[in-house]
Amino acid sequence: MSHAATHDHHDDHHGAPKNFFQRWCMSTNHKDIGTLYLVFALLMFFIGGSFAMVIRAELFKPGLQLVQPYFFNQMTTLHALVMIFGAIMPAFVGLGNWMIPLMVGAPDMALPRMNNLSFWILPFAFTLLLSTLFLPGGGPAGGWTMYPPLSLQSSSLAYVVFAVHLMGISSIMGAINIIATILNMRAPGMELLKMPVFVWSWLITAFLLIAVMPVLAGAVTMLLTDKYFGTNFFNPGGGGDPVLYQHIFWFFGHPEVYIMILPAFGIISEVIPTFARKPIFGYKAMVFAIASIAFLSFIVWAHHMFAVGLPMGAEIFFMYATMLIAVPTGVKVFNWVSTMWGGSMTFETPMLFAIAFVILFTIGGFSGLMLALVPADFQYHDTYFVVAHFHYVLVTGALFAIISATYYWLPKWSGRMYSEFWGKMHFWNSVIWVNVLFFPQHFLGLAGMPRRIPDYNVAFANFNMISSIGGFLFGASQLIFLGVLIHGVFFSKKKATDRVWEGAKGLEWTVPSPAPFHTFDVPPVIHDDELAHGHVND
Amino acid sequence: MTQPMTNHEIDGRRKGVRRTVTILVSVVVAFFLLSFVQIVMMK
Numbered sequence: 372m373s374h375a376a377t378h379d380h381h382d383d384h385h386g387a388p389k390n391f392f393q394r395w396c397m398s399t400n401h402k403d404i405g406t407l408y409l410v411f412a413l414l415m416f417f418i419g420g421s422f423a424m425v426i427r428a429e430l431f432k433p434g435l436q437l438v439q440p441y442f443f444n445q446m447t448t449l450h451a452l453v454m455i456f457g458a459i460m461p462a463f464v465g466l467g468n469w470m471i472p473l474m475v476g477a478p479d480m481a482l483p484r485m486n487n488l489s490f491w492i493l494p495f496a497f498t499l500l501l502s503t504l505f506l507p508g509g510g511p512a513g514g515w516t517m518y519p520p521l522s523l524q525s526s527s528l529a530y531v532v533f534a535v536h537l538m539g540i541s542s543i544m545g546a547i548n549i550i551a552t553i554l555n556m557r558a559p560g561m562e563l564l565k566m567p568v569f570v571w572s573w574l575i576t577a578f579l580l581i582a583v584m585p586v587l588a589g590a591v592t593m594l595l596t597d598k599y600f601g602t603n604f605f606n607p608g609g610g611g612d613p614v615l616y617q618h619i620f621w622f623f624g625h626p627e628v629y630i631m632i633l634p635a636f637g638i639i640s641e642v643i644p645t646f647a648r649k650p651i652f653g654y655k656a657m658v659f660a661i662a663s664i665a666f667l668s669f670i671v672w673a674h675h676m677f678a679v680g681l682p683m684g685a686e687i688f689f690m691y692a693t694m695l696i697a698v699p700t701g702v703k704v705f706n707w708v709s710t711m712w713g714g715s716m717t718f719e720t721p722m723l724f725a726i727a728f729v730i731l732f733t734i735g736g737f738s739g740l741m742l743a744l745v746p747a748d749f750q751y752h753d754t755y756f757v758v759a760h761f762h763y764v765l766v767t768g769a770l771f772a773i774i775s776a777t778y779y780w781l782p783k784w785s786g787r788m789y790s791e792f793w794g795k796m797h798f799w800n801s802v803i804w805v806n807v808l809f810f811p812q813h814f815l816g817l818a819g820m821p822r823r824i825p826d827y828n829v830a831f832a833n834f835n836m837i838s839s840i841g842g843f844l845f846g847a848s849q850l851i852f853l854g855v856l857i858h859g860v861f862f863s864k865k866k867a868t869d870r871v872w873e874g875a876k877g878l879e880w881t882v883p884s885p886a887p888f889h890t891f892d893v894p895p896v897i898h899d900d901e902l903a904h905g906h907v908n909d
Numbered sequence: 910m911t912q913p914m915t916n917h918e919i920d921g922r923r924k925g926v927r928r929t930v931t932i933l934v935s936v937v938v939a940f941f942l943l944s945f946v947q948i949v950m951m952k
Contacts, residue, residue: 481926547933555925559912585937589944604948615948893911 399483408465415457451515476558496537572637635772647714720794724775735763756816782867786885789859807841
């Protein structure tokens, strides 16, 4: 121990740069970059949400009301692309950036400059994507899956492909950074099986990103060369096959679904123990369940393609493999319930969103099981039942977890407490209207209403009207969230304590609130009592 | 409570980061190329 090193050769040790440009555009600080990601995700959430409002307004009544069908198709396509790549994924990366170094006792991310680049690629990618709306020919309208030959007819394909490449590069760099940080930058004594579940969930998610984002890049590159360079990867006229695109897209697309939900599992596994005042039930089982789900996500892709005419053996394999995912997912749900069981529970806003997550995500999981059944899927495929299913998974699942995490860690970030009253108002409005929005869509789908259409049979009118009312009010409820955030960050008079929540455990709660610009320049000593999940080896 | 790190440990971290990044970048390139190979072979 002769060369005790307390400095890491940086000259920026004391505080944030005063210059706005330097602080926010040239930042290498994980907390500032985390904030940038979160603000960007919030902006994209409202832009993607406004597209959803157009969709629901058009579907309020049968017949064409407000927009032309081609513009409607652009809205459904861009809503998905913006929400998936612009809102949900960057929000999780922002949370990871902020919290992973704090949770493992690292001074920053392993590659801080690359971290800056990962973020700053995104605004350019989305400017490129959204600019297509203002071009002659309009934006992409063939669905977010970009299936050929339809997507090849779009005049904006090159813009979309380049935007997707940029998003992919950003995600891959972010994933490399997270893996390098977790594997190399943990404080001595923070063994892998002592890490918080959120960190574990991100480690596994990052490996998924590394494996599948290059495949998406390959798929869209082939689309590009098919359209502009005379190749025939997916053109049957030249010996290609459009179904191959579907295989390769969903080899990316299904793990992508888990990329959007595994960090949510991690968040819920942090929030529930805090407000139940008990260590998480079955820590190791939780970690292994996440790893199992990640593995299974690679062998279920063709359940998105049951209706294209796969061989029977393949359909049966993909059906059973898909149903198998219910096992580790069930382990997680039962462990969350067991963590709450007998706990000394309180119901602050983050906990309310976490409980809503457990219940509503499970509903989304069950409708997923229904869709996994080949004969049933033949009926449900491409109907509103599928729309209801994945919105339960992604809105009441991923989005509710992100909101829960925001309320949970906001006092640590800003040093101020948000308004609990308005937080609860946000929760109750969200949870009521999101069900009014999406639950009737199950009935619409079962009755045969196809997805991605601007007009429909009058038989579907009532449920569509109810769904649209739910949509408008759910959208409006998110303005409460915006208000709570602005108040909680800038105006709240109530200062946050270091630990913030009585039952909170983990290294992030040992630093002051707001977290100083630099933390853990010298690694902390790890005490088992301080870990969220107690003594895991007992 | 903090625990100072030796220069040796800091060097170890640096090498570890470099090794991790090298391996992961190779995996990314391999998967990218694999997607083309897979399509060409299945055609």
